[in-house]
Amino acid sequence: MQRRDFFKKLGLVAAASALTPAISFASETKVVSKNTMSYQTAVDAITGGKTVTVSSKIKLKVPEIAENGAVVPVTVNIDSPMTENNYVKAIHILASHNFNARSIDVYLTPANGKAMFSTRIKLGGTQDVTALVELSNGDFISASQNVKVTIGGCG
Amino acid sequence: MQKRKSLIKIKPKKFKDGEIVKVSFMVMHPMDTGTQKHKETKELIPAKFINNVKFNYNGKDITNMTVWESLSTNPVFTTYMKVDGKGTLKVTYTDNTGEVNEKSKKIKPKG
Numbered sequence: 001m002q003r004r005d006f007f008k009k010l011g012l013v014a015a016a017s018a019l020t021p022a023i024s025f026a027s028e029t030k031v032v033s034k035n036t037m038s039y040q041t042a043v044d045a046i047t048g049g050k051t052v053t054v055s056s057k058i059k060l061k062v063p064e065i066a067e068n069g070a071v072v073p074v075t076v077n078i079d080s081p082m083t084e085n086n087y088v089k090a091i092h093i094l095a096s097h098n099f100n101a102r103s104i105d106v107y108l109t110p111a112n113g114k115a116m117f118s119t120r121i122k123l124g125g126t127q128d129v130t131a132l133v134e135l136s137n138g139d140f141i142s143a144s145q146n147v148k149v150t151i152g153g154c155g
Numbered sequence: 156m157q158k159r160k161s162l163i164k165i166k167p168k169k170f171k172d173g174e175i176v177k178v179s180f181m182v183m184h185p186m187d188t189g190t191q192k193h194k195e196t197k198e199l200i201p202a203k204f205i206n207n208v209k210f211n212y213n214g215k216d217i218t219n220m221t222v223w224e225s226l227s228t229n230p231v232f233t234t235y236m237k238v239d240g241k242g243t244l245k246v247t248y249t250d251n252t253g254e255v256n257e258k259s260k261k262i263k264p265k266g
Contacts, residue, residue: 035223035224070227070228071227071228072227095225098225099190100223100224100225102223102225103223103225103226104220104221104222104223104226105220105221105222106218106219106220106234107218107219107220107221108218108234109216109217109218111212111215111217111236111237111239112217112218112234112235112236112237113175113235113236113237114175114235115235116233116234116235117232117233117234118231118233118234119226119227119230119231119232119233120226120227120230120231121225121226121227122188122224122225122226122227123225153227
């Protein structure tokens with residue numbers, strides 16, 4: 001092998017090795033969520049255009065002032081006998097100003113015995129938290145409360 | 156597949172057949188929304204969140220949940236359940252990246 005050839009090859013290898021990491025970085029796809037949903041579209045998607053009535057049957061327990069938006073405890077209690085003919089079909093928890101308004105959809109059955117659900121959600125700022133409840137006869141009822149958030153929890 | 160710490164809690168601890176008990180399921184999961192930035196590298200953290208949780212008691216699905224991003228890190232799911240004889244409570248949870256895990260607890264009513 002001549003000296004000239006050797007340097008040519010060396011140059012090629014160096015160029016190739018410099019390029020490969022750049023290519024691998026570019027082709028790496030990031031899994032970023034695309035579930036952006038406004039409050040109104042979320043409600044329409046759940047109810048399918050049916051009217052929602054505000055009811056005192058739902059007891060929504062959320063703190064009025066949440067210091068940390070990353071952990072906000074939410075408890076939904078519904079006054080229902082939970083029998084085969086009359087039970088709570090679904091509980092939807094919605095946050096009006098999060099980039100995805102839907103937080104959780106819970107589908108209950110009469111085997112639950114009591115219509116109650118509790119969890120912890122993230123809130124991006126001061127907004128309303130709504131519990132949208134579907135009954136077994138197809139009616140929708142809701143209850144909402146405003147929550148003041150000091151530090152947002154959605155980044 | 157990563158192994159995750161999870162726990163099923165039943166209150167009260169001692170219960171009779173036919174009683175309605177409180178069931179809590181907790182899991183150690185990051186629940187990344189995909190909009191947060193890493194503190195040092197300033198890059199977006201890719202989304203990784205639980206999107207489905209199922210409570211199965213003696214082969215019957217009692218509660219099914221569709222979960223979105225805005226649940227807190229290390230989420231807790233609390234609901235009630237009617238005890239109907241001896242059996243097992245199995246909780247299956249799925250991730251948006253395709254991770255499937257499950258946790259089960261034996262249910263022994265006394266009296």
